[in-house]
Amino acid sequence: MQLSQRITHITGGGSDGWDVFYKARRMIADGEAVIELTIGEHDIRTDPIILGAMDDSARGGHTGYAMVPGTQDLREAVAERIQERTVVPTTYKNILITPGGQAGLFASHVATCNAGDRALYIDPYYATYPGTIRGVGAEPVVVRTHAEDAFQPRAEDIAAEAAKGAASLLINSPNNPTGTVYSAETLEGIAAVCREHDLWLISDEVYDTQVWEGEHISPRSLQDMSERTLVVGSMSKSHAMTGSRVGWVCGPEAAIEHLVNLATHTTYGVAGFIQDAAVFALDQGPDLEEKIAEPFRRRRQIAREILAEQNTVGLIPAQGAMYLMLDVRATGLSGEDFANSLLDTHKIATMPGESFGTAAHGHVRVAMTVDDERFAKALKTLVDHAQTLAE
Numbered sequence: 001m002q003l004s005q006r007i008t009h010i011t012g013g014g015s016d017g018w019d020v021f022y023k024a025r026r027m028i029a030d031g032e033a034v035i036e037l038t039i040g041e042h043d044i045r046t047d048p049i050i051l052g053a054m055d056d057s058a059r060g061g062h063t064g065y066a067m068v069p070g071t072q073d074l075r076e077a078v079a080e081r082i083q084e085r086t087v088v089p090t091t092y093k094n095i096l097i098t099p100g101g102q103a104g105l106f107a108s109h110v111a112t113c114n115a116g117d118r119a120l121y122i123d124p125y126y127a128t129y130p131g132t133i134r135g136v137g138a139e140p141v142v143v144r145t146h147a148e149d150a151f152q153p154r155a156e157d158i159a160a161e162a163a164k165g166a167a168s169l170l171i172n173s174p175n176n177p178t179g180t181v182y183s184a185e186t187l188e189g190i191a192a193v194c195r196e197h198d199l200w201l202i203s204d205e206v207y208d209t210q211v212w213e214g215e216h217i218s219p220r221s222l223q224d225m226s227e228r229t230l231v232v233g234s235m236s237k238s239h240a241m242t243g244s245r246v247g248w249v250c251g252p253e254a255a256i257e258h259l260v261n262l263a264t265h266t267t268y269g270v271a272g273f274i275q276d277a278a279v280f281a282l283d284q285g286p287d288l289e290e291k292i293a294e295p296f297r298r299r300r301q302i303a304r305e306i307l308a309e310q311n312t313v314g315l316i317p318a319q320g321a322m323y324l325m326l327d328v329r330a331t332g333l334s335g336e337d338f339a340n341s342l343l344d345t346h347k348i349a350t351m352p353g354e355s356f357g358t359a360a361h362g363h364v365r366v367a368m369t370v371d372d373e374r375f376a377k378a379l380k381t382l383v384d385h386a387q388t389l390a391e
């Protein structure tokens, strides 16, 4: 039996640049002591106080169907959080609760793209982006950024693609994989392109609590942008709740009404006890968010100190998120060859820049997700390895 093109084409075919990751996983399964600096998973688990709230809710009976758009309490808590950060009036009617940010990304593209529409996204990109766009039947169109711009997108490059016709533009700041936080100038440029070419802006802000330098600006707060922006958020990174699968889309009321219909016919909502735990977690305010972000802030500083002592490995500023993008071009190797050789020689697993598109070739992404001591040791070994290769 034939399956639909939509589902069989999600991955786009060919190598996805994740071979090093799978090799590391096989080595670990075979009992080898690999230091994994690959994916964006905290080295802590969900805080016991959040688990307590989840348990109380589940035992208190909140295990039946929950309201499809999200519970009133969680929609209100998310709206309040967004309003505080953007100063844009935001109510529960602007919020749909989703099973994680990924479901929000998918829903946002369903909401904004017709089959065959061009949907723009920025390279380097979070691995699921092109598949998400193909999954809704739209055509993924990449806009490249450049290491020499610290991977800040250029408005003129986006405008050039938008001019050929496009329905949406997907951006992500703080950025995975580059650690770049988009500047006010970058975001103003992007907003101007969206207004001029009548694009929906899908703004993936799942790392909004992990900002080490500069300021996170949500484009929803820019002039005339709240009516054409869908913000995707999540509890995964901010509250170490990756497995709970709870996130949201924030957008114009009319768009959210339709997104609720989509949720009714796809996910049918998010477990009530998970949503209650999310309300509890948000009620803890910024202190808990800072506590969860703190290890990454610390490790970024450790990395800066190690990297300051040498010139072989370059660091893209790493202004936010839990990753470092390291330039290893001085070794003469591609990111993939470097990552393979580091894994084979020292059992340290990193992600080749090539796993995230073409713009970060000759780079590797390091997730700051092991304890400080092992992290520092791994980074020093990485630098030594690069220096040996560069000699």
Ligand SMILES: Cc1ncc(COP(=O)(O)O)c(C=O)c1O
Pocket (backbone or CB within 6 Å): 040, 099, 100, 101, 102, 103, 126, 172, 175, 176, 204, 206, 233, 234, 235, 236, 242, 246, 247
């Ligand atoms: C940029 C980005 N967006 C979205 C997600 C999805 O997060 P979740 O579905 O866990 O909320 C991730 C996860 O790593 C991510 O890095």
